[in-house]
Amino acid sequence: MLTMTGSEIPSDTRAEAIDMRDLAAYPTDRRIVGARCEEGGVIVDWDDGRQSRFHAVWLRDNCACSACRHPQAMERQFLLIDAPERITIQEAQTTLGGHLLVRFGAERPGDAPHVSRFDAGWLRHHCYSDWARAERAWHPRSWNALGNSPGTALIPTVEYKAVMETDAGLAEWLTAMRDWGVVLLRNAPAEPGEGLRIAGRVGPVRPTNFGTSYDVVSMPNPNASAYTPIGLEPHTDLANWRWPPDFQLLFCVANEAEGGGSILVDGFSAAEELRRCDPEAFDLLSTQPIDFRFQDETCDIRHRAPAIELDHAGAFKSIRFNNWLRAALDLPEAKVEPTYRALRTLWGYLRDPRFQLRPRLAAGEMLAFDNARVLHGREPFDPNTGRRHLQGCYLDRDLVLSRLRLLERRRMSEGEPKSGPR
Amino acid sequence: MLTMTGSEIPSDTRAEAIDMRDLAAYPTDRRIVGARCEEGGVIVDWDDGRQSRFHAVWLRDNCACSACRHPQAMERQFLLIDAPERITIQEAQTTLGGHLLVRFGAERPGDAPHVSRFDAGWLRHHCYSDWARAERAWHPRSWNALGNSPGTALIPTVEYKAVMETDAGLAEWLTAMRDWGVVLLRNAPAEPGEGLRIAGRVGPVRPTNFGTSYDVVSMPNPNASAYTPIGLEPHTDLANWRWPPDFQLLFCVANEAEGGGSILVDGFSAAEELRRCDPEAFDLLSTQPIDFRFQDETCDIRHRAPAIELDHAGAFKSIRFNNWLRAALDLPEAKVEPTYRALRTLWGYLRDPRFQLRPRLAAGEMLAFDNARVLHGREPFDPNTGRRHLQGCYLDRDLVLSRLRLLERRRMSEGEPKSGPR
Numbered sequence: 001m002l003t004m005t006g007s008e009i010p011s012d013t014r015a016e017a018i019d020m021r022d023l024a025a026y027p028t029d030r031r032i033v034g035a036r037c038e039e040g041g042v043i044v045d046w047d048d049g050r051q052s053r054f055h056a057v058w059l060r061d062n063c064a065c066s067a068c069r070h071p072q073a074m075e076r077q078f079l080l081i082d083a084p085e086r087i088t089i090q091e092a093q094t095t096l097g098g099h100l101l102v103r104f105g106a107e108r109p110g111d112a113p114h115v116s117r118f119d120a121g122w123l124r125h126h127c128y129s130d131w132a133r134a135e136r137a138w139h140p141r142s143w144n145a146l147g148n149s150p151g152t153a154l155i156p157t158v159e160y161k162a163v164m165e166t167d168a169g170l171a172e173w174l175t176a177m178r179d180w181g182v183v184l185l186r187n188a189p190a191e192p193g194e195g196l197r198i199a200g201r202v203g204p205v206r207p208t209n210f211g212t213s214y215d216v217v218s219m220p221n222p223n224a225s226a227y228t229p230i231g232l233e234p235h236t237d238l239a240n241w242r243w244p245p246d247f248q249l250l251f252c253v254a255n256e257a258e259g260g261g262s263i264l265v266d267g268f269s270a271a272e273e274l275r276r277c278d279p280e281a282f283d284l285l286s287t288q289p290i291d292f293r294f295q296d297e298t299c300d301i302r303h304r305a306p307a308i309e310l311d312h313a314g315a316f317k318s319i320r321f322n323n324w325l326r327a328a329l330d331l332p333e334a335k336v337e338p339t340y341r342a343l344r345t346l347w348g349y350l351r352d353p354r355f356q357l358r359p360r361l362a363a364g365e366m367l368a369f370d371n372a373r374v375l376h377g378r379e380p381f382d383p384n385t386g387r388r389h390l391q392g393c394y395l396d397r398d399l400v401l402s403r404l405r406l407l408e409r410r411r412m413s414e415g416e417p418k419s420g421p422r
Numbered sequence: 423m424l425t426m427t428g429s430e431i432p433s434d435t436r437a438e439a440i441d442m443r444d445l446a447a448y449p450t451d452r453r454i455v456g457a458r459c460e461e462g463g464v465i466v467d468w469d470d471g472r473q474s475r476f477h478a479v480w481l482r483d484n485c486a487c488s489a490c491r492h493p494q495a496m497e498r499q500f501l502l503i504d505a506p507e508r509i510t511i512q513e514a515q516t517t518l519g520g521h522l523l524v525r526f527g528a529e530r531p532g533d534a535p536h537v538s539r540f541d542a543g544w545l546r547h548h549c550y551s552d553w554a555r556a557e558r559a560w561h562p563r564s565w566n567a568l569g570n571s572p573g574t575a576l577i578p579t580v581e582y583k584a585v586m587e588t589d590a591g592l593a594e595w596l597t598a599m600r601d602w603g604v605v606l607l608r609n610a611p612a613e614p615g616e617g618l619r620i621a622g623r624v625g626p627v628r629p630t631n632f633g634t635s636y637d638v639v640s641m642p643n644p645n646a647s648a649y650t651p652i653g654l655e656p657h658t659d660l661a662n663w664r665w666p667p668d669f670q671l672l673f674c675v676a677n678e679a680e681g682g683g684s685i686l687v688d689g690f691s692a693a694e695e696l697r698r699c700d701p702e703a704f705d706l707l708s709t710q711p712i713d714f715r716f717q718d719e720t721c722d723i724r725h726r727a728p729a730i731e732l733d734h735a736g737a738f739k740s741i742r743f744n745n746w747l748r749a750a751l752d753l754p755e756a757k758v759e760p761t762y763r764a765l766r767t768l769w770g771y772l773r774d775p776r777f778q779l780r781p782r783l784a785a786g787e788m789l790a791f792d793n794a795r796v797l798h799g800r801e802p803f804d805p806n807t808g809r810r811h812l813q814g815c816y817l818d819r820d821l822v823l824s825r826l827r828l829l830e831r832r833r834m835s836e837g838e839p840k841s842g843p844r
Contacts, residue, residue: 024717058750072645073649077652128755128758133752222494299828300445336550340483347503
């Protein structure tokens with residue numbers, strides 16, 4: 001690899017390879033066919049007719065030379081705040097290798113101008129023109145029960161062996177988790193601890209006040225509703241934490257009791273229906289924080305947050321809904337009755353068969369679902385009619401997405417064709 | 423304890439104690455002197471002249487009888503969605519013990535009316551009238567360097583021995599962490615592992631891609647800027663995680679090298695200055711998500727979030743600012759230059775001596791600070807002039823606040839006078 005700093009420009013750039021100080025691959029079949037300075041930045045023309053515009057400040061900030069990025073840590077060392085307020089470009093050109101070379105204006109009179117090189121694949125991948133941002137946009141794939149008989153028909157399904165033994169199987173499992181928010185894994189050995197072993201394919205699990213993993217069985221002195229045989233309304237787990245666990249893995253060791261079927265609801269679908277049918281209730285639930293709490297001998301964990309969290313563009317970030325963790329509402333008087341009405345309306349959708357899937361887990365099967373999006377519940381069961389034993393644990397979204405990126409990194413370095421995980 | 427269900431009303435309520443199914447104490451010197459049904463709820467008069475109003479639906483939802491709350495798990499079993507849409511109250515009265523008794527209207531003709539009892543202390547603590555909400559309101563205590571010489575003069579300070587050996591010392595340490603966002607602990611043994619032992623007074627630490635704890639030393643092949651001797655601009659840690667760690671504990675084992683002083687900035691103060699002086703920049707940074715990323719051989723963790731996160735009332739939730747974890751900005755073209763300008767303006771405040779404290783940690787001292795609020799940095803140091811060794815770990819806010827509540831629970835059960843942690 002050839003690493004450039006300062007104003008040095010090699011005369012022969014045919015064999016150049018730009019060090020992006022980046023472990024990810026940015027493969028592209030596209031070449032830059034033209035580059036010119038314009039309007040405080042650089043206009044880049046691609047060989048497929050697309051055009052990108054990069055601002056001077058953005059290019060300067062993203063220079064990956066060994067002075068601007070730490071050679072080992074790969075982190076930015078360049079301090080924009082010490083650069084002139086107006087960053088200028090003297091020259092932009094396409095290298096013989098089809099990459100981009102930019103010579104910036106000297107920061108101070110007499111200084112050598114800074115030269116940056118940008119890999120074409122990296123640039124294409126990071127282009128922020130409208131067309132490129134639209135191509136990269138990701139949306140969760142929403143679902144409900146319409147047109148399907150109750151059961152697992154709709155749930156993406158993967159095989160235990162593929163997930164445990166192959167990169168492709170692991171990527172398929174995690175991609176379904178990310179995009180659909182739910183995935184069934186089957187044909188695992190029906191043994192305690194197997195859920196944690198599967199989670200180990202991703203990374204460390206997220207510990208909570210219930211430990212690193214927990215046994216969902218009927219107990220004589222339960223500290224939580226899950227550890228009773230009573231039915232559980234659709235809910236998200238640990239809504240009383242500032243940051244509830246992202247993904248839940250629920251592994252079935254045994255399910256022989258009468259009852260105890262599972263319930264799954266895409267909370268984003270249900271909340272979208274609320275937005276459509278009762279915009280006032282939706283506005284209230286997506287702005288007014290409400291109170292959640294769990295207490296036992298060892299902890300008292302409370303948090304206030306809206307039931308529906310949106311980003312500034314109005315897209316769903318998360319759902320919090322849990323009747324038994326909801327604490328006494330602490331709201332301005334005028335909002336108490338409207339908030340109860342709104343919660344009730346949303347609750348109605350969560351109970352509506354249109355939105356529910358009702359799979360029944362068998363021993364050796366595991367559901368993984370997005371706890372910020374997919375609500376889960378269960379029918380009551382009779383512990384006198386047979387054994388019911390689930391084991392649960394949680395995974396951070398950060399680590400799930402990181403694992404997908406590492407799988408992609410490895411696939412690219414092994415030269416497989418590109419597709420799948422973004 | 424006397425637990426009430428159904429419509430049963432004891433004739434002698436003088437010795438009554440209401441089971442709130444709550445492990446926290448709600449002590450009050452106040453008594454209810456009057457209660458009447460009005461406007462779809464109950465008006466309660468207190469002996470200090472205050473008045474509370476509780477809606478019928480709120481009271482019904484918070485009934486703590488053994489049918490409405492699980493006797494062991496203490497979680498709500500009552501399902502509002504199965505109750506009539508309009509909840510009515512037949513009768514409200516003050517018990518001889520000064521508590522509140524409510525008899526609801528029968529849900530269906532012929533049903534016995536449901537009776538709920540509410541402990542006066544619990545009610546007073548959960549009253550949501552404007553005056554009560556104002557009394558309970560909590561705000562972080564903001565700070566800057568004005569009027570103080572550089573140093574640790576402003577930083578709340580606690581003694582190692584008190585924190586390790588007494589409940590009061592532990593509560594004082596955690597209360598300062600919560601309210602000021604920074605606290606210095608001193609006179610600890612200057613030994614590796616001591617920071618983790620102190621953290622153990624709260625609960626399990628938060629693991630990240632850097633492990634459960636990490637050594638801040640200059641390394642030959644660093645995977646992060648912290649592990650070099652270079653200066654670090656004020657920053658928050660792990661801004662590339664969806665949920666960066668809440669509190670950072672930075673324990674000083676040795677600090678003998680030239681340079682290496684610490685820098686602390688109350689990010690809420692600096693951001694408030696931005697809101698005052700450049701509202702446009704503030705609006706942009708508090709709404710437009712920007713990109714963060716960390717990568718090494720084992721992970722590639724990315725997240726997009728606004729640099730300043732506000733709640734719907736405009737109060738600060740968190741600050742994310744980290745120059746070396748900031749990834750290539752992926753913004754609509756028109757926002758690129760304004761976002762860079764806004765980041766630069768905020769950065770200017772973070773660098774401004776008005777906002778900076780510059781303590782120098784000595785061996786056996788530990789800084790704990792709120793990583794969602796307080797930015798930290800360091801001056802460059804020369805590893806050839808002496809040893810510099812810090813050890814860091816992280817604590818979840820949920821567990822810090824939970825520990826404070828458990829300390830308060832224990833203090834109340836031991837009958838000490840009430841003050842301190844909320």
